[in-house]
Amino acid sequence: MPDPAAPVGALPASSLLQLIWLASPALPIGGFSYSEGIEAGVEWAGLATEAAASDWLVDQLxxxxxxxxxxxxxxxxxxxxxxxxxxxxxxxxxxLQTRETAEFRLQTEQMGRSFVEWLKLHHDDVVASFDKMPVTYPIAFAFAASRTQATVRDGCLAFAFGWAENMTGAAVKCVPLGQSAGQRMLGRLAAEIPHAVDHAIALGDDDRQAFSPMLAVLSARHEAQYSRLFRS
Structure with a gap:
């Protein structure tokens, strides 16, 4: 039954809570164990301050x-x-074809696989949906978002904010930074996310790309980094 107190056009509470759940770093899919290049950036790209790490993440977004x-x-x-x-x-x-290093491919496959295992707890038909392909994380996330009443934009906002929380957490640990710095960085990313989402939604198949050579180089170096906290 619709919530009589909800504004007209508002996302139903159940769908809103589901999106918050999907974006949570506490989701047991392993997102916290990846830095997506930040750890290598600390050693080789000068990510030694809050400003540098914040600029890095905004650019990556x-x-x-x-x-x-x-x-x-x-x-x-x-x-x-x-x-x-x-x-x-x-x-x-x-x-899968646009993962430029082994660890980036490992990340999307492992998180996708773990997401599917979590989804099995909530959707009876999830096994049939994924039985013909090794699903990647974005595809698995989209499956869960599609089962809510959220718009595509709402789903993308949740995906991007979940990414931002994980990356900010990685920066706090490996730069290292304090929690207040992390919150300032997350606030900056939150302000940038709506524009990034609108841009992403407008892209067609021929407009997508995965060309980030510096990130690929740092990821490749991270695979053999002497000491590391994260898997990417």
Missing amino acids: HLTLARGDLSIVAQAIDTWRTQDTERLARLNAWV
Whole structure:
């Protein structure tokens, strides 16, 4: 039954809570164990201050996430709703084909696999949905978001904020920074996320890209980094 106190057009409470849940770093999918290049950046790219780490994450949001995985999430939410399995397979394959290092591929496969295991607790048909492909994290997230009444934009906002929380947490640990610095960085990312989401939603298949050579170089170096906290 709709909430009579909710504003007209508002997301139902159950769907809003589901999105908050999906974006939570506490979700048992291992997101906290990846820094996506930050740890290597500390050693080789001068990420030694709050300002440098904050600039790095804002750039990563707009230059890599928005133009790649976030756009995949946007397209996959509607594709799950229409059950276009052939298109889902193509979107999933794009994610796998654009991982430039072994650890980036490990991340999307491991988080996708763990997400599916978590989804099995809540959706009876999840096994049938994923039995024909090794699902990547953006595709698995889009499946969960598609089962709510959230718009595509709402789903992408949740995905991006979950990423921001994980990356801020990684920066706090490995720069290292204090919790107040982390909150300032997260606030800056939160202000940038709506624009990044709008850009991601507007991209077509021929506009997506995963070209971030400096990030790929740092990821490759991280694979052999002498001492490290994170898996990427």
